[in-house]
Amino acid sequence: MGDADTDGRTEGSDSAVLEALFTQSPLGLFLFDEQLRVRRYNATPRGLRGIAADQVIGRTFGEVGTGFDTAGLAVLAGETLRTGRSVLRHLVKGRPTGLPEQETTISVSLFRVDEAADGRPGVVMAVEDVTEREAARARLDLLHEAHRRVGTTLDATTTARELADVLVPALADAVTVHILDAVLRGEQRRPGPVDPGRPLRRAAFLAGPGARAEERDAVLETLPFATPFTRTLEDGTPRLLARLDDTGTWPPEESEHARALAAAGVHSLMTVPLAVPEGVLGVLTLYRCERSVPYTRQDLDLAAQVASRAALGIDHASSYTRERNTATALQRHLLPSRTPRLTTVETAHLYLPVTAGGDWFDVIELSGARVGLVVGDVVGHGIEAAATMGRLRTALRTLADLDLEPDEVLTHLDEIAARLARESADDTGDGNDVDGTGAAVATCAYAVYDPATRRLSLASAGHPTPLLVSPAGEPIEAEAGVGAPLGTAHGAYETTTVDLDDGAVLCLYTDGLLAGRDDAPHTLRRVLAHQDRSLSETVDAIAYALADEHAEDDAVLLLARTHGLSEDQVAHWDLPADPSVVSTARALTERQLAAWGLEGVAFETELIVSELVTNAIRYGQGPVQLRLIRDRYLTCEVTDGSSTSPHMRRARDTDEGGRGLYLVMSLSDRWGTRHAARGKTVWSQQALSGGPTAPDTRR
Incomplete structure (x- = not known):
């Protein structure tokens, strides 16, 4: 038995351990001396099989690890040799000498050995080929990223761009997303295969820095027949073209489209359907032109899973667009197609549909040459909100024809709105009004102008206070009391009266007009101050100043210029x-x-x-x-x-x-x-x- 040293090891223990490791370990092992040159190795790593020992022994990191980032490894090995701190599972990518056509990922661990064979310290480097494991992890990461980032909005074009962002450069050097134009418009899909002549919209195109492409988004086109794109659209089956050359099933010399792709540097591509159970919505195409490695079946399966996620988002967006279009059409049908031509009140209006909500306006001829002016906003969006708007508008016109004062009209309308809310709650099984207090159904402002007295009477149910501007463009103060929104069944409303000069302008609007901008109220007042314009010009100016393509709510504006009777x-x-x-x-x-x-x-x-x-x-x-x-x-x-x-x-x-x-x-x-x-x-x-x-x- 040998003498034990101070840390409990016996003489020659390191050598014995090293001998066992180098003869029995399944990992690739390298023993480096103090100058970080190879003293011993095994031939387990695939890249070293068949290489003579004199090409490895005595070599440095850079000479042995050709194709990998050996400079970084040398720095880590030097730190390990100097401090004794081990490095575990450090990942390095490269192309080993024996396998230059394939990118390889290795896991490197570094350990200091105090007593090598010659009694001097050294560094043991354990190498494991983890290419398949890292590829599987990358596929899972890509799927997770797709679920996290794709389909975040109810906009099909945005979903297509999110899909392209996820795939480039993780899986493709360039990506094109084509969606049927009818799907983008929200039309009802027809069952069965997609005809080759159906127009598609190039909803997204994204290329990495090394890809040569000049395509643009939002282009309407039909894909050439017969190509992998149209075949995928027809049968909903993904297709892999590992080699875009003379040996492939779609050789460039027989197809002008394939020839153009090859000229752009594409050597491998995949076409994947954007499909849901009801049918195919479009096609996703992935190109390889910068990386030399062709696509594989595993890549095709991964792309199909990502495309499936995107297809759900596109389908939801198309359904939302269809419902919004239906609701918008219903809302436009329920709104007045034209305002009456009056001598006592000039009117002009603006309607900006965004979410097909329940915004509405009305101009009502009353007895005695009087005119009723209405703007309202139903809570919620979609077909139900548009239908509720139609019922409230009809009810208000009926109440107005009874020649009631504005506060009385809103009081009765509040009761009607509360009844509609109760009926809706009963239909859905949510009718649980314990304290008798209803929920807000809508807001509304109702004004009546009497040209004989030149007097405006106004009442509001939770609606933004209308603006009044004098003929000189100065604001007219009208402290109109704002009551509770319609539907509470407890609305207490007040009628405010204001005497107006001929040419004064009343501005009624919904809150969607001013949403999203802090300076919107000031801008509206500034535009209204220009009384030298016609009302139609003023409406245009307001639209130019306040309309927002990213708005999240509908907007209605009604302008009325008053003229008293002589x-x-x-x-x-x-x-x-x-x-x-x-x-x-x-x-x-x-x-x-x-x-x-x-x-x-x-x-x-x-x-x-x-x-x-x-x-x-x-x-x-x-x-x-x-x-x-x-x-x-x-x-x-x-x-x-x-x-x-x-x-x-x-x-x-x-x-x-x-x-x-x-x-x-x-x-x-x-x-x-x-x-x-x-x-x-x-x-x-x-x-x-x-x-x-x-x-x-x-x-």
Whole structure:
């Protein structure tokens, strides 16, 4: 038994260990001396098999490890020799002398040996070929990266570009992603194979620094037939062309397209379908032109898995586009196709659909030449939001036709919205309103302009406060109270009134117009200050200044320029509540119509006035007011102090009365009752041919 040294080892133990390692280890081993020259090695590494010993013994790192980063290894070995710190599993890539056509990955570990065969310290380097293991890890990393980065948005083009970013340079020197144009537009897919003539959009192209290519994205094209691209589209099967040369199945001398690819340096390619169970959406092509190693079946399987992930993202994006297109079409159908041409209010509007939400606007003709102006925004997006918008718009028009004040209109609309929310919750099984408080369904601003008094009445249900600009371009302060959004069933709304000069502009909008920019409110006010422009020019200026291609919400803008009625367009008389005044009312009407040159409608108008005044005296409370308004229509209004609404009934043949309102209805285009804080107004409206007209402000 030999003497033990201070650390417990016996003499010659290092030598024995080294001998066992070099004769029994499956790893490639090298023993370097103090000058980092090879003193001993085994021939396990594939790159050293068949090489004579004199080509290895006494050689340096650089001479032995041709094709690898030996400079870095020499530095690490020197550190290990000097400090004794081992290096474990350091990865190095290169092309060994015996296998120059294949990139090899080796795992290198370095250990200091204090007593080599000659008693001097040295370094043992253990080498393991981990090419296959690292390739498998790289494939898993690529799949993980694809799942993490591909399909992050509901935009097919973005998904295609994400796919290209993941594959270049990890698996390809260049990548092209073609998607069927119909898929990008969100059209319903047809089952079965893709015809070769179907147009595709080059949604993405990406080349590494060494690839020679001049392709562009977003190009619409049809792929040449018959090629690997069209064959993959037809049967949904990936294809591998390991060699793009005379020995391949698609030789360049027989195909102009293959010849062009070969001229660009492509020597190996794969075509992979972008497919879902319902069909093929496009084709992914991967090119090798910089790396000399051709594609393998493992590469094809990996590309197919990555393409499958991208296809799901593209399919989701196409479905979203289809739903958005449907919702947008529904929303456009539910919005007014044109605004009415009025003499008292010029209007122009802007609609920017982004997510097919429930933004809407309306211009409503009311009695007495008044005009209702509406802008609203339904919570949510898609078809349901568009349908809710249509129901709310219809309900608001109906309420407006009842001549209610803006706050009353919003109160009733709030109740309707709450009922819609409850019905929707019942349909989905989520109706659990314990405290009776509903959820917000929409916001809305409703304004009524009366040109006879030049007064604007305004109420808001959780909506951005409208802007008012004077004819000189100065802002008009209007502290409109903003109530709760529609749908809470607890909305308490207030009507704010503002007197306006002719030429003042009212700006109603949804919050999507100002989203995403801190200076948007200032920009909007700055553009509105230019009152020398027409409304259509102002709308264009606002669109140019505020429209955002990256916006995430729809936007609606409604501009209204007011024009009051002149004194010669309105005639007003106060009459005592006496039956004898009916003839006086007829005479006043006849005289006023003659002054307006409307003798052609004098007979019908006198009958209407006679019946309305008679009803006011007989069933209402005095005094009685008669007003005639000449605008696009001739309006007759009779006001009394009673709040009881008249009701039309069908008189029997033997009845002496009961035909008055039926006569009014027969002689009028429209008629109705408008209630005020005290009393009511019964009105009748007759169309005038050749009456005052307004410039066409439709957009």
